[in-house]
Amino acid sequence: MLLCDSQRVLLSLLLVSPEEGLEQPPFYYLALALLAAGLMVCATAAMGCWATYMPGYIILTMYFLIVMSLLLCECAGGVIAAVWPRCLGLQNARGGAVGALQAYYALPDYEQFTAAVDLAQTQLECCGMSDGHNYDMSAWQLRRLGPRGLAVPPSCCVQRPPASHLSPAPANHSRCQEVQPEPTYRHIQGCLTILEDWYQEQYLFFMLALFIAALIKFGILLSTVFSCIRIKKRRRNIHAYVMKAVDNSTNQNIYESKISAMHEEPITARYIQPNNFYSPRVRNPRIFHSKPNEMI
Numbered sequence: 001m002l003l004c005d006s007q008r009v010l011l012s013l014l015l016v017s018p019e020e021g022l023e024q025p026p027f028y029y030l031a032l033a034l035l036a037a038g039l040m041v042c043a044t045a046a047m048g049c050w051a052t053y054m055p056g057y058i059i060l061t062m063y064f065l066i067v068m069s070l071l072l073c074e075c076a077g078g079v080i081a082a083v084w085p086r087c088l089g090l091q092n093a094r095g096g097a098v099g100a101l102q103a104y105y106a107l108p109d110y111e112q113f114t115a116a117v118d119l120a121q122t123q124l125e126c127c128g129m130s131d132g133h134n135y136d137m138s139a140w141q142l143r144r145l146g147p148r149g150l151a152v153p154p155s156c157c158v159q160r161p162p163a164s165h166l167s168p169a170p171a172n173h174s175r176c177q178e179v180q181p182e183p184t185y186r187h188i189q190g191c192l193t194i195l196e197d198w199y200q201e202q203y204l205f206f207m208l209a210l211f212i213a214a215l216i217k218f219g220i221l222l223s224t225v226f227s228c229i230r231i232k233k234r235r236r237n238i239h240a241y242v243m244k245a246v247d248n249s250t251n252q253n254i255y256e257s258k259i260s261a262m263h264e265e266p267i268t269a270r271y272i273q274p275n276n277f278y279s280p281r282v283r284n285p286r287i288f289h290s291k292p293n294e295m296i
Helices: 006-015 026-051 058-083 094-104 111-123 191-262
Strands: none
8 A cells, every 4th residue: 555655655755865875765665565574474374374284383383483573573673663763764953854955956866856845845835844945045046957037946836726746836926936925825834844743643653553563463473372282282182082092992802802712613613521420331331341431
């Protein structure tokens, strides 16, 4: 969404000096960083879903470490933004912003900076950094880079709707360029204070977004820890159930093997009849002199 907001991205160019040599406004790089972080979060979420179905803890450990790394990076970014509030802000001295305006406005190689100044003066309804007199000693005025007879750029004037910074259309061009202008035709307030307020608004929004993202990732870490505990408990229960089933099966197999060992030979395969008192040979052994007193 930040990449689609071209005016906000262009306006962020005034938060740094043109001497920094940035090819794009700071918010452009911030948007790319947020886009990369979002893609990494999506990939990490997919890894987390995959890790819940894996039997081991390797993927889950990698997921935990990646989320922790993202959380630490966000905390580091928040700390840097908190202890160094001018890391993306205006120049430390007000004269730095005024000097940048006087030195680089309307120069051929700084069209993007010129467009950012015109956008600020049109949308924020301001003129110059401290006031419109900043243009008196500017390169735009001394080198006659604009039309003759202009005290301030047309973007400092009150515009006819719809206002556009690319093609300013003053409501009253002549009254806007007067030495003692009226607020009805020219913006009187400087842009520096308004830009600082705008920067503080963006800064607070950025810090709030970082805080919410950090809370979400902290919740993800806690859920990962609880998931590991739950998975370990579930696997322990499954292991106990499997071992119990194996023990029951083993005991049953041992009992069946004992029974089968006892009946390896059929009972009726061999039978030896013991001495019987009622056998005729026992009762009258003289009948069979050559036979023993048993029968097979």
